[in-house]
Amino acid sequence: MGLAMIPLGLAFGALVVQSGLDWWWAGLSAALIYGGSFEFLLIGMVTAAAPLVSIAVAAFLVNARHVFYALTSTEHSRSWSSPRILWVQLFMHLYWAGGATAGALFGALIPDSVTGLDFALTALFTVLALDAIRDLHGDVPTPVLALLSAVAARLVFPDQMLLAAFALFTTGLLARHLATGGKHRHA
Template sequence: MGLGLVPLGLAFGTLITQSGLDWWWASLFTALIYAGSFEFLLIGLVTAVAPLATVALTALLVNIRHVFYALSFPLHAVRGRPAKAYSTFALTDEAYALTSGEEARSWSSRRIMWLQALMHLYWAGGATAGALLGSLVPDSVTGLDFALTALFAVLAVDAVRDRRNDLPTPALALLSALAARLLFPGQMLLAAFALFTAALLARHLTAPKRPTHA
């Protein structure tokens, strides 16, 4: 997964320079923000000199999914306040995908921290290299901003394969996304999350209760 972030970082860094920003913006974004999807959007916001309120609202809508990640991320296994603070900061989609499985429940604090730190390093290093080498990429090369979408598609496929007995969940996610695209095209992300959350709550409330044993 970490090695997969390298070409993604290269694409991000190249996109930085192609947008007219200096190369060091890639290092700054990846080191201090570290939110891949939002960072791609932030390039356009910065180049358009968007108001700070717009940037803040965009960050909230794009990253609100991390609230749900925190419900099952093994933060309790991370020891020490500084380590917990960094682990919370470095809770990315990739880190969550790797730590939400059955095998990860027995992982130590050290392993979780190294996992997150190495992925952060791969992402920042790849982006910096891409920005420094971005001038070598012809302007005719397009589709670099699709690299992140491709990575999310791979993560989704792996999640479905890991939970073959829970097919209703990805089905609900797909239906929520389609409904949001049709009904709320201007606010698709927020609407999709709201519909998906409502669907999960409804399924939980209507599911038959498991018998308890005294």
């Protein structure tokens, strides 16, 4: 899994440079934030000069998903020792930061006609979601829950769709977790 962060980091670094930011933004962001999808979102927010409050709220909303990752961790990973977890995290962080820095340094070599680098993270999550759907065992699929939350929020709260969709999705995930006795394996 750690090695998968290298090409994703390369795409992130190249996107930073293509967005008009200096190359060092990629390495600094990867080293200090280490937020993956939030870092991709941050590129657009920085280039648009978004207010810090908006950036902070977005960071919280995007990274709140990690709570659900913890709820769905497997028994195998729960048996890992603290040093093993720290080493795995260290190497994953280094893969991400190294890939992002390399992508930023070599991103200038990518012609402007190449598009789709901002789709790299979406593609990764799509593949992970499809894999999770294949492994389902009778519970409500997370992508279906997300889609239903978005549609309900659009119909009921069109002016506050994003906040309502996040609230409905969170409520749905918690309800599913309680209904399945915490046995759901894919968030």
